[in-house]
Amino acid sequence: MKVLGVVGSMRKEGNTGKLVQAALDGAKGAAEGVRTQLVPLSTLEIGPCQGCYEVCSKTPYRCVVKDDFPSLLSRMEDADGIVIGSPLYFPVPSRLVALCERVVCLAYFHDRRGHKGPHVLEDKPCAFVVATGGGEGVEVLRYLFQFALAARMTPLTLKRYPYYGVVGRGDLEKDEAKPVEAARDLGRLLASALEE
Numbered sequence: 001m002k003v004l005g006v007v008g009s010m011r012k013e014g015n016t017g018k019l020v021q022a023a024l025d026g027a028k029g030a031a032e033g034v035r036t037q038l039v040p041l042s043t044l045e046i047g048p049c050q051g052c053y054e055v056c057s058k059t060p061y062r063c064v065v066k067d068d069f070p071s072l073l074s075r076m077e078d079a080d081g082i083v084i085g086s087p088l089y090f091p092v093p094s095r096l097v098a099l100c101e102r103v104v105c106l107a108y109f110h111d112r113r114g115h116k117g118p119h120v121l122e123d124k125p126c127a128f129v130v131a132t133g134g135g136e137g138v139e140v141l142r143y144l145f146q147f148a149l150a151a152r153m154t155p156l157t158l159k160r161y162p163y164y165g166v167v168g169r170g171d172l173e174k175d176e177a178k179p180v181e182a183a184r185d186l187g188r189l190l191a192s193a194l195e196e
């Protein structure tokens with residue numbers, strides 16, 4: 001089983017990456033044969049959706065804009081589960097917004113053109129982690145949740161606040177919510193969802 005971690009932060013050594021890595025570690029430790037890969041969006045060129053209405057998803061899920069998006073989308077398709085991490089950036093970093101709008105546009109035109117096959121991310125379990133400077137971060141989790149639904153993925157939820165995922169505020173070691181442990185637990189939950 002493959003679990004892909006997408007880090008939406010523009011800082012390589014930031015807290016978002018630490019939380020995504022903790023979730024991947026949790027997934028790896030929870031089940032035999034789980035392989036993980038972490039992809040920092042900061043290393044990829046992913047521009048905004050160009051609104052190419054005439055050609056978007058003409059071939060199912062094919063985006064004609066030439067940058068790193070198509071190869072990232074095929075890595076997402078290839079993964080059995082996905083962890084998405086985002087910092088709170090008033091509210092979501094623009095490169096991650098670009099990734100989300102590109103996927104959602106392809107999904108919309110997939111249906112609009114009457115393609116019969118499944119959506120490429122359909123029913124894929126996914127989980128979210130968020131890093132903030134101290135804010136609640138719930139608006140970021142809600143954004144990611146809406147994205148997952150529009151992409152036809154299956155977002156995990158938790159039985160404790162903030163329900164949509166894990167948030168780490170400020171210094172992760174000092175945060176009383178113990179977000180690194182919580183992210184590990186979330187990764188374990190994702191691994192068990194993949195086994196079902």
Ligand SMILES: Cc1cc2nc3c(=O)[nH]c(=O)nc-3n(C[C@H](O)[C@H](O)[C@H](O)COP(=O)(O)O)c2cc1C
Pocket residue numbers: 009010011013014015016017087088089090131132133134135136170
């Ligand atoms: C453009 C921008 C906007 C931000 N807005 C907020 C905010 O509204 N509330 C907050 O608590 N932190 C805010 N932050 C702080 C980041 O969420 C915080 O530093 C987080 O740890 C960044 O993730 P990283 O460590 O992965 O880089 C903002 C940071 C940036 C760069």
